[in-house]
Amino acid sequence: MATPTSSQILPPKPSSSDFDIVATYRRLLASDPDLTMPIAAIEALVEALSHSSATTISETLTLLEHHTANLKRSISNPISLSAGTDLFRRYLYTTVQKPGATGDFQAIRNHLLSNGRQFVERTKAARDQIASFGRHFVRDGTTVLTNGGSRVVGALLRSAADASGGRTSIRFRVIYVLSPSTSSSSSSDKASTLEGEGAAIVSMLRSRGVPVATIPESAVAYSLPQVSMVIVGAEGVVESGGIISRLGTYQMGMLARAAGKPLYVVAESHKFVRLYPLGQYDLGIEQKVIEFKVIENGKEEVVETERGTPLVGGSARMLDEGVGMEDEVGKEEMEGVDEAVDFTPPELISGIITESGVLTPSAVSEELIKIWF
Amino acid sequence: MAGEVAGEASAQVAQQKGSSNKVAKKNDDKGSTATAGQTGMDATVAKVNMAEEKKRKKAEKAAKRAAHKSTGPEPSASVSTSNVRRPSSTGDRGAANAATQGHRQNQPRSAQESQRPKQNVQQRGAGVDRESDAHKQTHFTKTARKSSKEIQPFGDFAPRKRPQxxxxxxxxxxxxxxxxxxxxxxxxxxxxxxxxxxxxxxxxxxxxxxxxxxxxxxxxxxxxxxxxxxxxxxxxxxxxxxxxxxxxxxxxxxxxxxxxxxxxxxxxxxxxxxxxxxxxxxxxASTIIAQTAADRIRPGAIIVTYGGSSVVKEALLTAHGKGTPFSVFCVDSEPLNEGSNLALALQAAGIKVTIARINSLTRLMKKASLILIGATAMTGNGALYARAGTAAVATIGDVNKVPVLVLCQTIKFTEKPIVHGLEMNENAPGEELVVSQQPPPDSFDAQTGGIIRVDKWAQWKEKEGVKVLNLLYDLTPAEYIKGVICEHATIPPSAVPAMLRLSGGPAQGA
Incomplete structure (x- = not known):
């Protein structure tokens, strides 16, 4: 299984290519605010291919593996990204294995490059398609609870708000969960842009006449009685139909279930990840959310982290020391809670709105099987 | 017995119907087996229907007498001479199956008969932990027991015979x-x-x-x-x-x-x-599954397994070979003792094992981090069909939020949905359960109690009012299963039919 754990990844070999995939990836992400991580990864890989002088299929695949590994290593949470790289690799494999693909490698390469770009364009269009599907979920008189800064949720709500002009106007309200002022630390500028986006969606909706209330995360349960549905975005949709999303989504899902409100997920199908987590600590990434500390010699010291926590029960302390616990060198550490994600299991999800239709969580696996076989 | 019930209050009409149907069904079993055995022809559904119709009428006339008969000699037609040829059915059960088919066909004929399948489900459900049925159930079984000991929820489920x-x-x-x-x-x-x-x-x-x-x-x-x-x-x-x-x-x-x-x-x-x-x-396929499953085992994990699945064994040995430290609870049960056999193999490889009986499940599940179980089949509705006891392990695991993973090659997938634990089940000879031919050397001393004393039940067949139910399989509903690891991917149980479709069906390959 293609879990994005980077433990098996070989040490970097900078000599093999002078193309800086990571810089390209970051540049792409920065240049286009509408770009999602998997698509940026695909675009970066396409660019890497066009820069390469690979002349054989095997060479191309090796290059691709190398760049993918580099990318994954450089990002603290490669789940979303790996959805893109896996998809591209799969696409490449099927293209080169096609019976029509004859010996002319150059033709295959050109085909790949042009199709790769087409693919990127198509996935961007997916968001509008989702918005047009999801709009019908927002009916007259509903109150929508949402969180985070998901662009696709924003697109959906905008589309619903735009439909509210004229006689058949849809009147709906939005309760937006915004974590009160994030980090003061400068390194987590990513998180503050997310907040900025959340705020941007709020003002966008308010300017269109949609009443929006912003609440802190602690007020979710309090506000649920007047909520008709919860709509959230996702960083990745996993094989079991659960989602990986920003920290706090799981608890919203649990509260919504307890209150009997449906939880809908909006996600493009390129966010489907080949990952099958069984619980919160099974995502193949390390997060610094839970750290047990004691005060020793007057200063705080971390005695236990989430590292190697068994799925349920027990703790890392019970483990035999030293096995599989080495630090992964060169990996950017997670910046605490701001960027952290959690896993919402499929039982809590009522539907996943994608560009190919509204899926039940169990249908995600079927979609993935279709892609991979 | 049915006659007695009929004599009771009219409020019990439903029960009475159930019981007399029961009787009729008994006779059908005999009838259809005899037909198949004597003629040596395929037991056609039409024939069964006729036999069933006739027998049922007889049963209603003289229900009491019939009830007596039903506990008489078991269907004795030799199974190997019967030509009931169905890949998924057995000689013994062929008859029962044919009878059930007859039921289905008869269903729309009369109001009374339309009651039958429902009653059947209730009767059969009695031995299975189905919470939804539970309260309906108690009422029914209570009345049935009161009137007679002879009608039992598994009465129509004849044990398999030892071949000659x-x-x-x-x-x-x-x-x-x-x-x-x-x-x-x-x-x-x-x-x-x-x-x-x-x-x-x-x-x-x-x-x-x-x-x-x-x-x-x-x-x-x-x-x-x-x-x-x-x-x-x-x-x-x-x-x-x-x-x-x-x-x-x-x-x-x-x-x-x-x-x-x-x-x-x-x-x-x-x-x-x-x-x-x-x-x-x-x-x-088993090797691939074992590798995928081994990657799931975290250092320090406590794995619970039930029975002696070969794929689970391979997975645990693979994980051990990779140097992951973990320990295993091998849950064992009578009469096959597959769990302790698995424990022996694991121990020989140097894995830390704990052997536990299935009755200690609730306690040990508190410490468990992952349940790995093998399968006999994954059904079209995502249920797991496996060694009897698996359902208990999975449900107790679910209560304690321990994820249940099934390791299963796609050859064991079937499109056929199985909704009931008795469907396709196998009732092994009762003596296997109560009479131990050669007591295992490491079994408990009879003095310590805890298990049925072997000698007391050696003559169980002569004892009155005793039936031994030795079911070999049970059914775990899909909601208790977190995932199924097959050779192509890890999938939720609901994706079993999709996987079957896309991997070209069970019969494809090679």
Whole structure:
């Protein structure tokens, strides 16, 4: 299984290519605010291919593996990204294995490059398609609870708000969960842009006449009685139909279930990840959310982290020391809670709105099987 | 008994119907088995219907007498002579199956009869932990017990018989004969082992087969020779789903053999195909699954497993080979003691194991981090069909939020949905449960109590009012299963039919 754990990844070999995939990836992400991580990864890989002088299929695949590994290593949470790289690799494999693909490698390469770009364009269009599907979920008189800064949720709500002009106007309200002022630390500028986006969606909706209330995360349960549905975005949709999303989504899902409100997920199908987590600590990434500390010699010291926590029960302390616990060198550490994600299991999800239709969580696996076989 | 109930208050009409139906059903079992046995023809549904109709009327006239009869001698028709040929059914159960079919066909005929399937479900459900049925259930069983001890929820579920050499037809190949007895006595046990052993014995059958003059290999072999082998195997133990799938595949490739090919070439090719099939669908698949599952085992994990699945064993050994430190709770149960056998193998490899009886599940589940279980089959509705006791392990695991992973090759997938634990189940001879032929050396001393004392029940067949239920399988509903690891991917149980479709169906391969 293609879990994005980077433990098996070989040490970097900078000599093999002078193309800086990571810089390209970051540049792409920065240049286009509408770009999602998997698509940026695909675009970066396409660019890497066009820069390469690979002349054989095997060479191309090796290059691709190398760049993918580099990318994954450089990002603290490669789940979303790996959805893109896996998809591209799969696409490449099927293209080169096609019976029509004859010996002319150059033709295959050109085909790949042009199709790769087409693919990127198509996935961007997916968001509008989702918005047009999801709009019908927002009916007259509903109150929508949402969180985070998901662009696709924003697109959906905008589309619903735009439909509210004229006689058949849809009147709906939005309760937006915004974590009160994030980090003061400068390194987590990513998180503050997310907040900025959340705020941007709020003002966008308010300017269109949609009443929006912003609440802190602690007020979710309090506000649920007047909520008709919860709509959230996702960083990745996993094989079991659960989602990986920003920290706090799981608890919203649990509260919504307890209150009997449906939880809908909006996600493009390129966010489907080949990952099958069984619980919160099974995502193949390390997060610094839970750290047990004691005060020793007057200063705080971390005695236990989430590292190697068994799925349920027990703790890392019970483990035999030293096995599989080495630090992964060169990996950017997670910046605490701001960027952290959690896993919402499929039982809590009522539907996943994608560009190919509204899926039940169990249908995600079927979609993935279709892609991979 | 039914007569007595009829004499009681009219409020119990429903129960009475149930009971008299029960009686009728008993008779049907006998009737249809006899028909199949005597005529040696296929037990046609029409015949069963007629027999059933007649018997039921009789039963209603003299219900009391019939009730008496029903506890009399068990259906005695020899199963191997019966030609009820269904890959998924057994000789013994063939009759029961036919009767059930009759029920379904009769359903719309009258109001009374339309009650029957419902009642049946209730009766059968009595032995299964179905919370939804539970309260309806208690009421029913209470009245039934009050009136008579003889009607039991599993009354229609006759135990499998031990095969006799004399039952076997002369065409049965010695290799198949040996395998049949080995399976019947659990020497060859576990659905993977049984399927592989069956395919290997069929290789021997193919090798020693000569096409009679005037027919072709493809036409004669399957219908007239292989069928007899399969019938004998069924009479020893019902076929498991992967065995059925393998047979379907084998029949398919035999029929597609070029008739112009020389016979020795055909034999050689078929043997090669079988080897490839075993390699691809069982051995290699199991290795891939074991590797995927081994990656799931975290350092320090406590794995719970039940029974003695070969894939789970391979997975645990693979994880151990990778140097992951973990320990295993091998949950064991009577009468097959597969759990302690697995523990022996794991211990020999140096894995820390704890052997626990199934009655200590609730306690040990508090410490567990992952449950790995093998399967006999994954059904079309995502339920897991496996060794009896698995459902208990999975549900208790679910209560304690311990994820349940099923390790299962796609050859064990079936499109067929199974919604009830008794469907396709196998009632093994009761003496296996209560009489231990050779008490295992490491079993508890009888003085310590805890288990039924063997000698007390040695003569259980003579004792009145005793039935022994020795079911070999049970059904775990999909909601208790977190994921299924097959050779292609890890999937949620709901995706079993999708995987089956996309991997080309159970009978494809090689």
């Amino acid at each position: 050499v004399s039952d076997a037809s002369k065409e049965v190949h010695p290799a198949v004969l040996a395998l049949g007895f080995q399976m019947s006595h659990y020497v060859v046990c576990g659905s993977t082992a049984r399927s592989i052993a069956m395919l290997l014995s069929f290789k021997a059958v193919i090798d020693s087969y000569t096409t009679p003059v005037g027919t072709s290999f493809a036409r004669h072999f399957t219908a007239h020779h292989l069928a007899k082998q399969i019938d004998f195997l069924i009479s020893c133990r019902p076929l498991s789903i992967p065995m059925g799938n393998s047979i379907r595949w084998l029949k398919d490739i035999v029929i597609r053999e070029d008739p112009s090919k020389s016979e020795s070439d055909t034999r050689r090719d078929l043997n090669r195909y079988i080897d490839e099939f075993i390699q691809e669908r069982f051995t290699a």
